[in-house]
Amino acid sequence: MKSSRMLGLIMIAPAAIMILLFFLMPVVLTGVFSMTNMTTATGISGGAYQIAPHSLNDLKSTMPDIAEQMSQPRYTIDETGLKAVEGLGLDAGIATELRAKHMGEVFKTRREAERMIKGLDQGPSTTQVKQISEQFNRSVVNSRFSSRQELFTALDTLGFKLTDAQKDSIAEATYTGWNWTTENFSRIVSSPDMARVLFNTLLYVALVLVLFNTTYAMLLAIWTHYMPAAPATIFRSIWLLPRITPVVIYVLMWKWLAWDTGFISVLMGKFGYPPKNYLLDNAYNAWLFVILINGFIGASMGMLVFSSALKAIPKSQFFASEVDGASRWQQIRYIILPQMRWPILFVTCYQTLSLLASFNEILLSTRGGPGKATEVWSLAAYHTALNNYAGNLEYGLGAAMALVLVVIGIVLSLFYLRIFNYGTLVSRPLIED
Amino acid sequence: MRVLLDNFSKSFGTTKVIENMTLEVGHGEMLALLGPSGCGKSTTLFAICGIHRPTGGRILFGDRDVTDLPSQARNIGVVFQSYALYPHMTVAENIGFPLKVKGMPGEDIRKEVDRISGLVHIGNLLGRRPAELSGGQQQRVALARALVRKPDVLLLDEPLANLDAKLRLEMRSEIRRIQRETGITAILVTHDQVEAMSMCDRIAIMKEGEIVQIATPAEMYNDPRTAFVAGFLGNPPITFLRGVMANGAFAIPDSEIRVPLPVSIAASEGTKLMLGVRPEHFTPAGDIAVSGKVTFAETQGRENLYDVSLDGGPLLRSIQPVRHDVNIGDAVTWAIDSKGVLVFADDGRRL
Numbered sequence A: 001m002k003s004s005r006m007l008g009l010i011m012i013a014p015a016a017i018m019i020l021l022f023f024l025m026p027v028v029l030t031g032v033f034s035m036t037n038m039t040t041a042t043g044i045s046g047g048a049y050q051i052a053p054h055s056l057n058d059l060k061s062t063m064p065d066i067a068e069q070m071s072q073p074r075y076t077i078d079e080t081g082l083k084a085v086e087g088l089g090l091d092a093g094i095a096t097e098l099r100a101k102h103m104g105e106v107f108k109t110r111r112e113a114e115r116m117i118k119g120l121d122q123g124p125s126t127t128q129v130k131q132i133s134e135q136f137n138r139s140v141v142n143s144r145f146s147s148r149q150e151l152f153t154a155l156d157t158l159g160f161k162l163t164d165a166q167k168d169s170i171a172e173a174t175y176t177g178w179n180w181t182t183e184n185f186s187r188i189v190s191s192p193d194m195a196r197v198l199f200n201t202l203l204y205v206a207l208v209l210v211l212f213n214t215t216y217a218m219l220l221a222i223w224t225h226y227m228p229a230a231p232a233t234i235f236r237s238i239w240l241l242p243r244i245t246p247v248v249i250y251v252l253m254w255k256w257l258a259w260d261t262g263f264i265s266v267l268m269g270k271f272g273y274p275p276k277n278y279l280l281d282n283a284y285n286a287w288l289f290v291i292l293i294n295g296f297i298g299a300s301m302g303m304l305v306f307s308s309a310l311k312a313i314p315k316s317q318f319f320a321s322e323v324d325g326a327s328r329w330q331q332i333r334y335i336i337l338p339q340m341r342w343p344i345l346f347v348t349c350y351q352t353l354s355l356l357a358s359f360n361e362i363l364l365s366t367r368g369g370p371g372k373a374t375e376v377w378s379l380a381a382y383h384t385a386l387n388n389y390a391g392n393l394e395y396g397l398g399a400a401m402a403l404v405l406v407v408i409g410i411v412l413s414l415f416y417l418r419i420f421n422y423g424t425l426v427s428r429p430l431i432e433d
Numbered sequence B: 001m002r003v004l005l006d007n008f009s010k011s012f013g014t015t016k017v018i019e020n021m022t023l024e025v026g027h028g029e030m031l032a033l034l035g036p037s038g039c040g041k042s043t044t045l046f047a048i049c050g051i052h053r054p055t056g057g058r059i060l061f062g063d064r065d066v067t068d069l070p071s072q073a074r075n076i077g078v079v080f081q082s083y084a085l086y087p088h089m090t091v092a093e094n095i096g097f098p099l100k101v102k103g104m105p106g107e108d109i110r111k112e113v114d115r116i117s118g119l120v121h122i123g124n125l126l127g128r129r130p131a132e133l134s135g136g137q138q139q140r141v142a143l144a145r146a147l148v149r150k151p152d153v154l155l156l157d158e159p160l161a162n163l164d165a166k167l168r169l170e171m172r173s174e175i176r177r178i179q180r181e182t183g184i185t186a187i188l189v190t191h192d193q194v195e196a197m198s199m200c201d202r203i204a205i206m207k208e209g210e211i212v213q214i215a216t217p218a219e220m221y222n223d224p225r226t227a228f229v230a231g232f233l234g235n236p237p238i239t240f241l242r243g244v245m246a247n248g249a250f251a252i253p254d255s256e257i258r259v260p261l262p263v264s265i266a267a268s269e270g271t272k273l274m275l276g277v278r279p280e281h282f283t284p285a286g287d288i289a290v291s292g293k294v295t296f297a298e299t300q301g302r303e304n305l306y307d308v309s310l311d312g313g314p315l316l317r318s319i320q321p322v323r324h325d326v327n328i329g330d331a332v333t334w335a336i337d338s339k340g341v342l343v344f345a346d347d348g349r350r351l
């Protein structure tokens, strides 16, 4: 008993490692990313503190006074400024006097600073006053600090007396890197765009799955089952073509069919209709093509699975049911379909997950258009996180969308297992311990 | 209902399995199709139930020509060798299936299923699935399913092949009882001669797609038309001695053995002959003594079985009441009962 457990563990170990590396790790990473606001702008490593105009704008709402002060220039008499003044080639006494009397003083406005300079014993001229005051301008706007520590040391020397809470808000507003946040999810939940994409996704998965991946696949399997062997093989091979053709070429063929110089346009031209792009003409057409393109690919897998499951039903059961008086339809209804529960479950589960995750056919054909009519969740995630026209890729939001997809997939799988009564489908192991 | 195969032929591609077979099964009769593996028994049965289309000839149920009717329209019950129960249905659903596809209301189906399952003694198993039944129970379910629609003809393809010896014995009489009770015309396919002899009114022996002889079990046992038939019936089987005609007697060259033959057997001097001796006709009580050495001894409880190698080399088999004084290697002198022997020409024809 113990040894068979052990053997079992050893046998699943390679698969377990694979699952850990190639499934769990990405999911965990996606989870981590989804809790951040990473974008192209923040980068994925840490950021700096920059008192940019937009961060001051942000601060205005919470602490208008401080924001206003920070946006103003400040004048501090410091060693750097004095050195610069010495370098101006003015009367050397000016710098000496400033260092002796005013070292370390901070002036809130230019006017205050200049009044002080004017009042110096050396009595610089008005143009000189302007020149000198400029050397002590210590405005923080647009200056960049690599750490929080540096930011507040600088602000402190500029005479900002800040409470801890104020410091926190300033640090947050000026930070250019990414932050931990749950905002992605609240955006997903509240955005009407997302609701639309979700609806598209459900429509897409449901239609392709129900019409093609299961129903039509089952029809194909049953048709070919009752056909003589040779035509059945040919028929099955034809339906395999969409699957084995490289997807780029396959979608290109559909485009040839639907483009304004394509087959349909030429054909309709014969009846006097002007040529147009039937693929992107309107949302209904786009949907029709999206579903056909994906359906033709998806039907073959169900067909193969169902066909082999059909072959596994002993011939004698078909003989017996015929002798029992069952018509072909009754044979399908009472003998074939009830024994197809497991393959149907498998195909439904598998195809739901792959439809949820796959967007390449849509990307290659409609790109989610016209407008966003055929934008599905995975494509939207791709557009958000990896490829869009605006150029600001929102990794965090994209990851959150992907995570939502994973959760939807898991929930649906559990739901399928439940309605197909998984427990009764799996027989108990032959070897008991 | 009478079943008639009229000049029936069946070939698969270029393989001719049955050629011009004519066979009639009377109303209420139970007939065995008996023959070695591959002789075409199942093929014949499948043609009768409409799974295979004949390549030639006609099939009649009563006076109705069913040759071109699909299985569904023939009203037959079939018990397949593998039973072919539907694994996803309960016993009750399996049995009721032929009625359900006919559109019978559920209440009536239940009544019929109860009735028929009582007949085959499986009333307590109706809720189970086939996988939860023993072989014998599955066999009864298959039988019940075949009978439930009150078929005109019942076809059984080696229905007992998968059962253990005791169950087989039980089911033999059970099937026969049900067949008698329902008065149904039945055809039993088997390669077990005991089954054929004990269950059926008549036996049709087949060899390579042809029917060699049709007769009642007793007739066939006592009066086989060929050596093949004689060899097929009887357990333990008959043994054959090869010899020639000499002075109105069967003689084995280079040996003392002479078996006088009835005058009715007209064969010229020196013709090669085969003498069939059934084990019960080679005992201490016969009239033509032969000597040999016991090469094999086996007790079957009530009887003992011996193989005796004669001086000339040929083998005779003997069955006798249990005795303990003869062992392997002993020399014995027992006797052939000359009235019981069967004489065949060299090609197997009965003389």
Ligand SMILES: Nc1ncnc2c1ncn2[C@@H]1O[C@H](COP(=O)(O)OP(=O)(O)OP(=O)(O)O)[C@@H](O)[C@H]1O
Pocket: B012, B015, B017, B035, B036, B037, B038, B039, B040, B041, B042, B043, B044, B191
């Ligand atoms: N579908 C087929 N195609 C070609 N030959 C076949 C086919 N079915 C049966 N045969 C051949 O026909 C012959 C008779 O087959 P059949 O199944 O009737 O034998 P059987 O008498 O039932 O033997 P068994 O006792 O082993 O079941 C065999 O030689 C077999 O190879």
Ligand SMILES: [Mg+2]
Pocket: B041, B042, B043
């Ligand atoms: Mg057979």
